Amino acid sequence: MKLQKFIITTLLSVSIIGTGIPANVSASSYAVTKHTYTLKINKKKQKKKAVGASYNGKSIKTKAPGYMTGNTQMLSAYYVFKKGMGVSYSYSKKTWKVTLKRGSKKIVMKRGSKYAYVNGKKTKMPTPARMVYSYNQKKDAIYVPGSFCAKHLGLSYSWNSSSYTEAFKSSTSSKAPANQNTSAATTTTTGKTSYVQLAKPSGLSSSNISSTDDYHNYRLILNIKGNYKSFYEKSSNHKVVNDSSFKSYSVSYSGGYTKIYIKPRSKTIKGFRVTQTNSYIRVYYASPKSMYKQIIVLDAGHGGKDTGATNKSYVEKNMTLNIVKAAKKYFDKDPSIKVYYTRLSDTYPSLADRSALANNVGADRFYSVHINSAGSSATGTETLYNSKGYKSTSGLTSYKWSSTIHPYIRSATGFKNRGLVDRTGLYVLRHTKTASTLTEIGFISNNKEAKSMKANYSKYGKAVYNSTKASLNKNPAKR
Ligand SMILES: [Zn+2]
Secondary structure: OHHHHHHHHHHHHHHHOOOOOOOOOEHHHHHHOOOEEEEEEOOEEEEEEOEEEEEOOEEOEOOOOEEEEOOEEEEEHHHHHHHHHOOEEEEOOOOOEEEEEEOOEEEEEEOOOOEEEEOOEEEEOOOOOEEEEEOOOOEEEEEEEHHHHHHHOOOEEEEEOOOOEEEEEOOOOOOOOOOOOOOOOOOOOOOOOEEEEEEOOOOOOHHHEEEEEEHHHOEEEEEEEOOOHHHHHOHHHEEEEOOOOOOEEEEEEEOOEEEEEEEOOOOOOOEEEEEEOOOEEEEEEEOHHHHOOOEEEEEEOOEOOEOOOEEOOEEHHHHHHHHHHHHHHHHOOOOOOEEEEOOOOOOOOOHHHHHHHHHHHOOOEEEEEEEEOOOOOOOOEEEEEOOOOOOOOOOOOHHHHHHHHHHHHHHHHOOOEEEEEEOOOOHHHHHOOOEEEEEEEEEOOOHHHHHHHHOOHHHHHHHHHHHHHHHHHHOOOOO
């Protein structure tokens, strides 16, 4: 009975519905005012914030505003797709089938089913089509996942998290941004480049804007000199383009700086590129591998609760950190190499965290810095690799990587040459899925070597940088 009522109200709704939502007000205008309404979705009564929609830049008028389910925008098949964008739409109350057609493209969904048929091909949906009851309007409506349907109907789409609106376009053509550095053009599943665009207030010069890749928190931080907090909180001054799954955008001000936090996903590291014109700032993002030509993970051994080896006042975790920080000074001056550091302070990432960082960003090399320990007479520099670890497909084995870096470190220390050592049991050399090396700079247990190491962090840092550069020159990463 409800179904019958739905068919009638959906098709005739324009003049029938009265309660709660004024007629002919666009959904996005609800969203701006943070309009919430009560729906019955999958038998559960829930309060939802209205999701708007636009088509070719114009707001779509709807009496059944959309809502979010997880990261999916659910939109009215009738108002948004049929009325708003001219898509042919039908619903069968007998079979529960929802059909959308646009040109030669056809999607057949079934209420409650996770699978759709796209031109006859079974395709998994992010969330099923639903019949949803609105308490405000006292009626049912069919909702479909907006991005999924748009994609398979040949429409382009992007999600603007600040206006809470999904923007559709009939044209699917788009230009990749001009590459301003070494990175490749980046795309998402929509085949489009994702970015956050921010307006630039007049008088704000480019030199007052810098950025920090806060990858441990999965975000980019824009640092802007001056207080622009209210400017950048204003929804008309920032938008997300070509990304319906964008996670969060926030702004803070303290100590003379405005900070804008751009976090595309909750737990995925993205590569970033910031470009500017006189009128706007754009923050492009995509997987690190598609953004950077060469990626290194540099690991300072031990840290936090794990001191590593010690001898009197010499502590391994501090020495490895100092060497890595010294190397960072060199890497910071070289934009051709993207470096992710497992730690830059006295923290303890687990061994699994260290390998995972390299694996998650798709690193081309993993480089771990340690200090050796044995009896007080043991001396020398040695470099460890695992012959049974990562299997190279590019020709760059862990052995090759280790044999390139070793002479640089050895000549920086001037210690005895202990050469390369095959170690198959070390966690980071077993679990890191890229060419991996672990260099033992010298012996902390030997007073003379410990003293010398403490005095030469900068020299070793330079050797870490130079050895990496030499290996990348010999075996450039292939993308
Ligand atoms: Zn160690």
